[in-house]
Amino acid sequence: RKEVEQDPGPFNVPEGATVAFNCTYSNSASQSFFWYRQDCRKEPKLLMSVYSSGNEDGRFTAQLNRASQYISLLIRDSKLSDSATYLCVVKLGGGFKTIFGAGTRLFVKA
Amino acid sequence: NAGVTQTPKFQVLKTGQSMTLQCAQDMNHNSMYWYRQDPGMGLRLIYYSASEGTTDKGEVPNGYNVSRLNKREFSLRLESAAPSQTSVYFCASRGQKNYGYTFGSGTRLTVV
Numbered sequence: 001r002k003e004v005e006q007d008p009g010p011f012n013v014p015e016g017a018t019v020a021f022n023c024t025y026s027n028s029a030s031q032s033f034f035w036y037r038q039d040c041r042k043e044p045k046l047l048m049s050v051y052s053s054g055n056e057d058g059r060f061t062a063q064l065n066r067a068s069q070y071i072s073l074l075i076r077d078s079k080l081s082d083s084a085t086y087l088c089v090v091k092l093g094g095g096f097k098t099i100f101g102a103g104t105r106l107f108v109k110a
Numbered sequence: 111n112a113g114v115t116q117t118p119k120f121q122v123l124k125t126g127q128s129m130t131l132q133c134a135q136d137m138n139h140n141s142m143y144w145y146r147q148d149p150g151m152g153l154r155l156i157y158y159s160a161s162e163g164t165t166d167k168g169e170v171p172n173g174y175n176v177s178r179l180n181k182r183e184f185s186l187r188l189e190s191a192a193p194s195q196t197s198v199y200f201c202a203s204r205g206q207k208n209y210g211y212t213f214g215s216g217t218r219l220t221v222v
Contacts, residue, residue, distance in 0.1 A: 002152075004152065008150070034210050036210070042215070042216075043200055043213035043214060043215050043216050044153070044200070044211075044213050045213070046210035046211065046212075049209075049210065087152070087153075089210075096141065096158055096160060096166075097155075098155070098211075099152065100145075100152035100153040100154075101152050102150055102151055102152045103152070
């Protein structure tokens, strides 16, 4: 079993739609959680950190469920520019070990 | 701010050739990392440097060496390239342990 698992997609949604991605992690010692965005043939860029209480940044909402060991990303009112691959990233506590999910591809259509 | 700068952006090597990928950051970050990204897989850590003067192996270190030249620069060397090392390589830095990474723009390496 992979340490961080994501549905690879692709998710094809129309502009204005709401879309949600889930990510599960296997190591209960995981301490920090992030969502990154990666455009085609570009480097990953930090989208947002994920906090236990949940957090929101504009149209993006991230949630963490430690008991079930999953994190989620909700995108409201999708834009064409949201088309990208979204990477779930989990950092284990204490050291430098960080696990990247393989990513979920999103296509937003006009 | 340039952030993290990687060179070269593209490279084609023949099997057995050597090369060094260069990486520099101007954010005064302590830790620096080299990852590789292959289709269908998450980024995998090759080597990292927690601070100037230290380096440690990551998940897939075989076939690679690194040098933390100073706080700004962290290079990755392939001594004898193999086709299995065809990949996209990303350098990254991080300011504090629980913060996110800043990545360079990547090096697309093909070994034939």
